[in-house]
Amino acid sequence: MEELVRFSVTMEAELLGRFDALVARRGTRANRSEAVRNLVREALVEQQVEDPHAEIAGTITMVYDHHASELSERLNAIQHRYIHEIVSTVHVHLDSRNCLEVIVLRGASARIRAIADTLLGTKGVKHGKLVTTTTGEERVMDPHPAGGDP
Ligand code: NI
Known part of the structure; x- marks a missing residue:
């Protein structure tokens, strides 16, 4: 299993509040880290798909x-x-x-x-x-x- 790295993120309180509300809607297993990982993966897949040769x-x-x-x-x-x-x-x-x-x-x-x-x-x-x-x-x-x- 790959090693996980912890890092800190700074954002506006209001934005974080809205993000937490979004995470909460996704269910009991959801948490901030998982939600951020999903967003990063989504962005990477999107970028991959945009490459015409990919x-x-x-x-x-x-x-x-x-x-x-x-x-x-x-x-x-x-x-x-x-x-x-x-x-x-x-x-x-x-x-x-x-x-x-x-x-x-x-x-x-x-x-x-x-x-x-x-x-x-x-x-x-x-x-x-x-x-x-x-x-x-x-x-x-x-x-x-x-x-x-x-
Ligand atoms: Ni038919």
Whole structure:
């Protein structure tokens, strides 16, 4: 287990009060240190994802009407073009018309974004979103997932 280093932070009392209130809302296991560590990790993952060459993981969630003209075929054809990035696709038939698809991807950040833009920009896709995250290989992941200080 990695050694933890203690350091002090100075901030306005009012800001700290609001931060503590935020930490308290996250539950009984939450504490300031854990909350600060999470913010730092979040910032590092965000920065990593912004690098177009960085290897990232992500999910595209989208809802579309499969009755729309050849939409299923078009979305399927796009996905077949990116077999090296698309790890898995889950398809859920929401009702008689609507389909939900969750696509898991892994690859260069710029390419993952381009694939998302292509899929989500396809006419007939009602709603969609790309969520990007780390592959976990960079050392930004939580080495103490149980939370709390040692
Ligand atoms: Ni369907």
